[in-house]
Amino acid sequence: MDSNTLTIVVPCFNEEEVLPETNKELGQILTKLIQEKKISAQSKILYVNDGSKDRTWEIISDYCEKYDYVTGIKFSRNYGHQNALIAGMTTANDYSDMIITIDADLQDDVNAIPEMVANYLDGFDVVYGVRNSRKTDTAFKRKTALTYYKLMGKIGVNLVPDSADYRLLSKRATSTLLQYKERNLFLRGMVPLVGYRSTKVYYARKERFAGKSKYPLKKMLNFAFDGITSFSVAPIHMIMNLGIMVVIVCLAMMIYTLVRKMMGDVITGWSSIMISIWLIGGVQLISISVIGEYVGKIFSEVKQRPRYVIEEDKFTDKTQNNE
Structure with missing residues (x-):
């Protein structure tokens, strides 16, 4: 393997509409960097087909035949965006000096x-792609994103604000990241744990070129909650604090009731009883749900099932044939 070999890992789920333009733009960047001798001629684009139901894999397979720098792996079914990223990095790491992940x-x-590669050549192991603004987002999404980053910071999770899964990792940074074996993946929180020398590259985020977003509101909320529960037990502490507050309120109400009774002011309190029952019941249900989330994650981890199953691996075949 030549030095400075780059692999660009691209997770794909029903991307037939956008893939031709994606391959064109990434191919131009890769070719230019090779011509400028910034990266090895063995550098590749690795598409990870995450159980697509459209022609995505057919297109990837066609590109693998047409372009020397295009490779791909195919999952046996849909395993999710984060697993697709991990699979791409795992597959490419032995053959790459640096890996860039991009949607x-x-x-x-x-x-x-090119700026990410330049930073790598300057000695950085981790280069984060960071949005320079959120103008393309709705006001609601901007506000919730800011709130989420603040919340994660307060519970001790070190995230890079306005950075998603667009980043460069050196070989040793990737190898270290792959030592984290949890099934509940939240790479935005895991990568900063790796350490090593890091920097940021700022860029303007665009509108989606074609197709539909794979992260609607419900999925984004689930992903955000996974990030919290995968890295912190703060929600359980919050439940304990909430429980203490409810007990204090109940004690205060009990004292208030006894005082009223001693004063002879006894009124049948159907409304207050019902409100109390609903309040305590709601707190209990929320508490059980949050604790259940952690138990569910433990359940997933202890089974030690594979994160993904690769049905076809064109990357390894093409790389070995080129050696």
């Missing part, structure tokens, strides 16, 4: 890749 929708500016 296929072209919202992340591919023109930031």
Whole structure:
């Protein structure tokens, strides 16, 4: 393997509409970097087909035959975006000096890749792609994103604000990241744990080139909650504090009731009783749900099932044939 070999890992789920443009833009960037001798001629684009139901794998397979720098792996079914990223990094790490992960929708500016490579050549192991603004987001999404980053910071999770899964990792940074074996993946929180020398590259995020977003509101909320419960037990502490508050309120109400009774002011309190029952019941249900979330994660971890199953691996076949 030549030095400075780059692999660009691109997770794909039903991306037939955008793949032609994605391959064109990434191919131009890769070719230019090779011509400028910034990266090895053995550098590749690795598409990870995450159980797509459309022609995504057919297109990837066609590109693998047509372009020397295009490779791909195919999952046996849909395993999720984070697992697709891990699979791509695992597959490419032995053959790569650096790995860049980027989504296929072209919202992340591919023109930031040369600057990422330049930072790697300057000695950085981790280069985060960071949005320079959120103008393309709705006011609701901007506000919730800011609130989420603040919340994660307060519970001790070190995230890079306005950075998603567009980043460069050196070989040793990737190898270290792959030592984290949890099934409940939240790479935005895991990568900062790796350490090593890091920097940021700023870019303007675009509108999606084509197709539909794979992260609607419900999925984004689930992903955000996974990030919290995968890295912190703060929600359990919050439940304990809430329970203490409820007990204090109940004690205060009990004292108030006894005082009223001693004063002879006894009124049948159907409403207050019902409100109390509903309040305590609601607190209990929320508490059980949060604790159940942690138990569910433990259940997933202890089974030690594989994160993904690769049905076809064109990357390894092509790389070995080129050696």
